[in-house]
Amino acid sequence: MLKIKNLHASIQDEKQKTKSILRGIDLHVKPGEVHAIMGPNGSGKSTLANILAGREEYQITQGEMWLDGQNLMDLPPEARATAGLFLAFQYPVEIPGVNNMYFLKAAVNSVRKQRQLPPLDAMDFLTLIKSKMKEVGMDEKFLNRAVNEGFSGGEKKRNEILQMLMLEPKLAILDETDSGLDIDALQSVAKGVNSLRDPNRSIVVVTHYQRLLSYIVPDVVHVMVKGQIIKSGGKELALELEEKGYGWLNENVEQV
Amino acid sequence: MTNQYLKQIVNKNYQYGFITAIESETFAPGLSEEVIRQISKLKNEPEFMLAWRLKAYQHWLTLSPPKWAHVNFPEIDYQNIIYYSAPKVKKDGPKSLEEVDPKLLETYKKLGIPLHEQGRLAGVAVDAVFDSVSVATTFKTKLAEAGVIFCSFSEAVQEHPELVEKYLGSVVPYRDNFFAALNSAVFSDGSFVYIPAGVRCPMELSTYFRINAANTGQFERTLIIADRDSHVSYLEGCTAPMRDENQLHAAVVELVALDNAEIKYSTVQNWYPGDEEGRGGIYNFVTKRGACRGKHSKISWTQIETGSAITWKYPSVILQGDHSVGEFYSVALTNHRQQADTGTKMIHMGKNTRSTIISKGISAGFGQNTYRGLVRVLPQAQGARNFTQCESLLLGDTCGAHTFPYIEVKNPTAKIEHEAYTSKIGVDQLFYCRQRGLSMEDAVCMIVNGFCKRVFNELPMEFAVEAQKLLEVSLEGSVG
Numbered sequence: 001m002l003k004i005k006n007l008h009a010s011i012q013d014e015k016q017k018t019k020s021i022l023r024g025i026d027l028h029v030k031p032g033e034v035h036a037i038m039g040p041n042g043s044g045k046s047t048l049a050n051i052l053a054g055r056e057e058y059q060i061t062q063g064e065m066w067l068d069g070q071n072l073m074d075l076p077p078e079a080r081a082t083a084g085l086f087l088a089f090q091y092p093v094e095i096p097g098v099n100n101m102y103f104l105k106a107a108v109n110s111v112r113k114q115r116q117l118p119p120l121d122a123m124d125f126l127t128l129i130k131s132k133m134k135e136v137g138m139d140e141k142f143l144n145r146a147v148n149e150g151f152s153g154g155e156k157k158r159n160e161i162l163q164m165l166m167l168e169p170k171l172a173i174l175d176e177t178d179s180g181l182d183i184d185a186l187q188s189v190a191k192g193v194n195s196l197r198d199p200n201r202s203i204v205v206v207t208h209y210q211r212l213l214s215y216i217v218p219d220v221v222h223v224m225v226k227g228q229i230i231k232s233g234g235k236e237l238a239l240e241l242e243e244k245g246y247g248w249l250n251e252n253v254e255q256v
Numbered sequence: 257m258t259n260q261y262l263k264q265i266v267n268k269n270y271q272y273g274f275i276t277a278i279e280s281e282t283f284a285p286g287l288s289e290e291v292i293r294q295i296s297k298l299k300n301e302p303e304f305m306l307a308w309r310l311k312a313y314q315h316w317l318t319l320s321p322p323k324w325a326h327v328n329f330p331e332i333d334y335q336n337i338i339y340y341s342a343p344k345v346k347k348d349g350p351k352s353l354e355e356v357d358p359k360l361l362e363t364y365k366k367l368g369i370p371l372h373e374q375g376r377l378a379g380v381a382v383d384a385v386f387d388s389v390s391v392a393t394t395f396k397t398k399l400a401e402a403g404v405i406f407c408s409f410s411e412a413v414q415e416h417p418e419l420v421e422k423y424l425g426s427v428v429p430y431r432d433n434f435f436a437a438l439n440s441a442v443f444s445d446g447s448f449v450y451i452p453a454g455v456r457c458p459m460e461l462s463t464y465f466r467i468n469a470a471n472t473g474q475f476e477r478t479l480i481i482a483d484r485d486s487h488v489s490y491l492e493g494c495t496a497p498m499r500d501e502n503q504l505h506a507a508v509v510e511l512v513a514l515d516n517a518e519i520k521y522s523t524v525q526n527w528y529p530g531d532e533e534g535r536g537g538i539y540n541f542v543t544k545r546g547a548c549r550g551k552h553s554k555i556s557w558t559q560i561e562t563g564s565a566i567t568w569k570y571p572s573v574i575l576q577g578d579h580s581v582g583e584f585y586s587v588a589l590t591n592h593r594q595q596a597d598t599g600t601k602m603i604h605m606g607k608n609t610r611s612t613i614i615s616k617g618i619s620a621g622f623g624q625n626t627y628r629g630l631v632r633v634l635p636q637a638q639g640a641r642n643f644t645q646c647e648s649l650l651l652g653d654t655c656g657a658h659t660f661p662y663i664e665v666k667n668p669t670a671k672i673e674h675e676a677y678t679s680k681i682g683v684d685q686l687f688y689c690r691q692r693g694l695s696m697e698d699a700v701c702m703i704v705n706g707f708c709k710r711v712f713n714e715l716p717m718e719f720a721v722e723a724q725k726l727l728e729v730s731l732e733g734s735v736g
Contacts, residue, residue, distance in 0.1 A: 053687075053691050054687075054690075054691070055687060056687075057683075076690070076696075077687060077690040077691050078690040078691075078693055078694060078695055078696070080691075081690065081691050081692060081693040082693045086691075087691050089688065089691075092688070093682070093684045093685050093687075093688040095685055095688070095689070095702070095703060095706055096706055096707065097705070097706030097707055097708070097709035097710065098702055098703070098705070098706035098709075103689075103692070103702070106692075106694055106698065106702070107692035107693050107694060110692075110693035110694055110695075110698075111693045114693070146706065163692065167692070167693070
């Protein structure tokens, strides 16, 4: 489903100095698999998630990215989205004055159009969204609020998962969706994600902590440090990291 | 990358830029006492009108154009403007729609104006002003049954001179400012509304203004009087052909609300804004003011300003009556080389008077957008309250937003709140929308519309939709 080959990326800081962030990422996620990417702060996990979604501030200096046989490099963010890539944001963005339901409906119908499906009519949409809201434990009043405006941290994350359930992506990338969640919210988020597990769908979970992975059990765990994946393993690797921290892996990091 | 997309989105063409080939009766350019006498004579005006015009003219001669606004333009040659141009008619002017030149009706059709009753938006009565004269007013009969007077200003001068004499210049005196004085001297037509006591006007009233003839100034005057316990909602729309020269539009609008009366005045201003390089376009120098004369009266201005090369207008409310309410809701968009200096004045004189100001400025391209507002609380205005919120949205980094709020409080019981902020259209917001599958164009429109929502909510339903579309068109290809 997702293939990344030798991906290098950098960003220019305020002083116009180029800082390299990804230094040769290789990743292959098959349909039906859930991969977790773990690693300390600043290791480039979120950058990878953002680059996959098409964020334009980064320069890709080398490498390739493919989604289901489609070269992502040539596609603007909206085309990646309609091709089935979904990013649950670490910091969901507020859009004042834009009704949450209206926003979601526009998004769903834009994706449906790409899949050559007719737009959902208002009644079908409402029935669908209400059932999905129940799944993620969201009150219906959030439908008529502005997108994420004045939502608590947990409400924003639930809203991300709601959008994901509505958009039914081929590849879902969750960027630290567990950060700042209490245990109830964590469970409903995990429940939402697990309901989406499917042989034809892949999920990439970016996280600091093992905690989320007790609820969303991954097939493969990768450890990323300083822009490289330095170790991959089964779900037990996450537990090992929880116990020992990241320090012991440092010898595996290639020096720049 | 993002900026390029934005640029493409914000550049769409002005779709009302056509010219109607129509035979006009037009004066030679230039202004003099003689021209004013001519206008007055053509309109068969009573003596008091001519006398007032001439006083205004004499006063205007002593004034010089205001320089304080945050706008730049070459000096206007007032002797090079045509002060009167009217579509030619056989005798005294059209008595009914059948007598109106079909070409003119065609023009209005192109503009989407519901002049013919069958083509109308349900419940909207339209007075259409073409160049300098009012062409036709629909729905006269139905309004007359309710006792509402809605007619051209010229007709009001003939039919209701006592009302005109009593209220004309009572809110905006000819001495008020340079452009108001000019308008008072030369105005050729406009709309007149009188809502009798206790009447709720049975439909939305609407005026469309169109400048057609070249080098012509448009100087219309609107006067609306809401007698006690009455209510009226009024909407004006404006368009003009695309021309390389700038054209002057200097209108005056006066509103009077007596005890418990309410006037809601909405404007969708889409005069030709000039081209991308800033050639041509309308200079929109307008004085709009309402007086809440009675107790518990209310005047509400809502404006969507997307057109004009330069906009200079400050729809204001004088809160004389105790417990009266003034409101100002504004969306002003400047794209390409457009400049807008707009805002409001709320003058609190009565006790427990309240005012609300919500201003949204959007700048794109090389547009310059200024909010200028005054909240003044006089010593006798016990318990006055004001809430002001000014927000600016910048699309790109070559445009500008400016805020000049003035607050003068002379009564210690007043409560004044002021909020202001400027934001750039967020890269994060755009990316978020696009990640959900929305195109750049849809994302920009959605964010801008969300930004303006508070003001759109104040527009009558049909026009809220129109305003939203207009904003989208005005933004096309401009986000840079």
